[in-house]
Amino acid sequence: MSSKWSVDVLLALGDGTRRYHELLEDLAPISEKVLTQTLRAMERDGLLIRRVHAEVPPRVEYALSSLGATMAPPLKALGSWSLTHGKRVEEARDRFDARAAARVRAA
Numbered sequence: 001m002s003s004k005w006s007v008d009v010l011l012a013l014g015d016g017t018r019r020y021h022e023l024l025e026d027l028a029p030i031s032e033k034v035l036t037q038t039l040r041a042m043e044r045d046g047l048l049i050r051r052v053h054a055e056v057p058p059r060v061e062y063a064l065s066s067l068g069a070t071m072a073p074p075l076k077a078l079g080s081w082s083l084t085h086g087k088r089v090e091e092a093r094d095r096f097d098a099r100a101a102a103r104v105r106a107a
Helices: 006-013 020-026 032-044 072-106
Strands: 048-053 059-064
Touching: 006 020, 006 032, 006 059, 006 072, 020 032, 020 059, 032 048
Parallel strands: none
Antiparallel strands: 048 059
């Protein structure tokens, strides 16, 4: 989970198996290099499964592993929290920024 894109990949795969280019489209503006690095790291961590089908051209699919699937409930809870409390966070930011701007003007 070291990449900033890991959560996005987990959420995208929460809907089911995806091919590489589907993930690339869903996660735009992620670059191919960063997506590849993120997928490899998550596979290494046991969070997803990479399946290569013996076809020409090869078809590669990614899916959450059973371990990766355990991340869905906490991520959904975090998303729900963000929707519920997002307005309060924005208001707190506005108050903070206003105080910081006043301090700069006073200095």
